[in-house]
Amino acid sequence: xxxxxxxxxxxxxxxxxxxxxxxxxxxxxxxxxxxxxxxxxxxxxxxxxxxxxxxxxxxxxxxxxxxxxxxxxxxxxxxxxxxxxxxxxxxxxxxxxxxxxxxxxxxxxxxxxxxxxxxxxxxxxxxxxxxxxxxxxxxxxxxxxxxxxxxxxxxxxxxxxxxxxxxxxxxxxxxxxxxxxxxxxxxxxxxxxxxxxxxxxxxxxxxxxxxxxxxxxxxxxxxxxxxxxxxxxxxxxxxxxxxxxxxxxxxxxxxxxxxxxxxxxxxxxxxxxxxxxxxxxxxxxxxxxxxxxxxxxxxxxxxxxxxxxxxxxxxxxxxxxxxxxxxxxxxxxxxxxxxxxxxxxxxxxxxxxxxxxxxxxxxxxxxxxxxxxxxxxxxxxxxxxxxxxxxxxxxxxxxxxxxxxx
Numbered sequence: 001x002x003x004x005x006x007x008x009x010x011x012x013x014x015x016x017x018x019x020x021x022x023x024x025x026x027x028x029x030x031x032x033x034x035x036x037x038x039x040x041x042x043x044x045x046x047x048x049x050x051x052x053x054x055x056x057x058x059x060x061x062x063x064x065x066x067x068x069x070x071x072x073x074x075x076x077x078x079x080x081x082x083x084x085x086x087x088x089x090x091x092x093x094x095x096x097x098x099x100x101x102x103x104x105x106x107x108x109x110x111x112x113x114x115x116x117x118x119x120x121x122x123x124x125x126x127x128x129x130x131x132x133x134x135x136x137x138x139x140x141x142x143x144x145x146x147x148x149x150x151x152x153x154x155x156x157x158x159x160x161x162x163x164x165x166x167x168x169x170x171x172x173x174x175x176x177x178x179x180x181x182x183x184x185x186x187x188x189x190x191x192x193x194x195x196x197x198x199x200x201x202x203x204x205x206x207x208x209x210x211x212x213x214x215x216x217x218x219x220x221x222x223x224x225x226x227x228x229x230x231x232x233x234x235x236x237x238x239x240x241x242x243x244x245x246x247x248x249x250x251x252x253x254x255x256x257x258x259x260x261x262x263x264x265x266x267x268x269x270x271x272x273x274x275x276x277x278x279x280x281x282x283x284x285x286x287x288x289x290x291x292x293x294x295x296x297x298x299x300x301x302x303x304x305x306x307x308x309x310x311x312x313x314x315x316x317x318x319x320x321x322x323x324x325x326x327x328x329x330x331x332x333x334x335x336x337x338x339x340x341x342x343x344x345x346x347x348x349x350x351x352x353x354x355x356x357x358x359x360x361x362x363x364x365x366x367x368x369x370x371x372x373x374x375x376x377x378x379x380x381x382x383x384x385x386x387x388x389x390x391x392x393x394x395x396x397x398x399x400x401x402x403x404x405x406x
């Protein structure tokens with residue numbers, strides 16, 4: 001007997017028939033003798049519908065009310081699953097974030113979990129209850145409803161698994177595991193049996209949509225074993241776990257891409273101490289995340305500075321940077337939102353030379369120009385023109401032989 005946390009995404013609970021399928025999986029886990037906590041996303045498309053309503057009501061909805069509105073989708077899915085489980089003879093009870101007391105900070109739309117009170121859940125588990133928790137949401141110290149950002153139900157599930165000291169956290173989605181590339185654009189993509197926390201974290205940060213990167217951060221921090229499985233089939237899926245020596249044998253484990261990129265260049269920036277802080281502080285104050293940064297060599301006391309942000313943030317980021325550029329005496333600000341980020345990831349990269357050269361030469365052969373480069377110990381990312389995204393991913397997947405089982 002163990003404690004299992006299961007999370008089901010929006011496509012898994014898109015309609016009553018699919019929620020009934022989820023109920024069967026939950027019951028199967030329960031009858032095996034496990035205690036079960038289920039975390040649900042809103043039904044597919046529901047959060048988008050609520051966002052559209054918010055922006056029909058106002059061009060810039062008040063943040064507190066916006067979070068209160070878009071969090072309501074999960075209330076529907078958790079109560080429907082509870083109703084179905086009870087109808088089938090299994091005691092189940094649904095809870096919203098504030099009822100559990102999933103305490104977060106006060107950053108609306110991107111809130112981070114501070115603490116989870118597990119008393120209510122543990123009391124129900126002792127009664128044999130299947131506990132169903134709304135993902136994606138929490139409550140701040142002033143009892144305002146907050147949301148955790150898109151994909152936040154993954155974070156809810158892993159955070160609950162960590163707080164409850166669960167034996168495993170199963171993330172059910174519309175794919176049967178983690179692949180070496182997006183199967184939708186790379187037909188040779190192969191499902192991985194295992195992947196390290198660090199590799200999965202880089203994949204999530206660089207565009208893989210299977211897990212939210214904050215959920216992987218939590219899983220690594222608290223050593224929560226996470227399985228990514230399909231809601232629509234039975235299989236072992238992919239285990240996200242601690243790194244081992246077997247993983248190091250595979251130089252590259254995957255290729256990812258991210259079209260949610262925009263490039264901003266500040267031209268002719270005075271090259272003196274404190275200038276970079278003046279540029280980036282306004283972005284930080286607005287909680288705009290900056291990804292890649294490149295500064296050219298100084299010529300005659302001036303330099304160009306280029307960085308990337310989410311395409312969704314470009315309007316606000318440009319407004320802030322344009323004002324900051326004027327304040328520091330930069331010449332102009334240029335924006336390019338027709339770019340994408342392509343990355344290769346693998347823990348084996350640390351102990352193998354020539355990986356970067358192979359990536360760059362592969363892109364060169366395909367006529368793909370590299371606009372920016374960023375590296376870490378286990379990742380190399382390149383900004384390229386968006387039209388070359390699929391070509392770059394497929395070429396790199398072939399170049400590193402990712403279709404072959406090691």
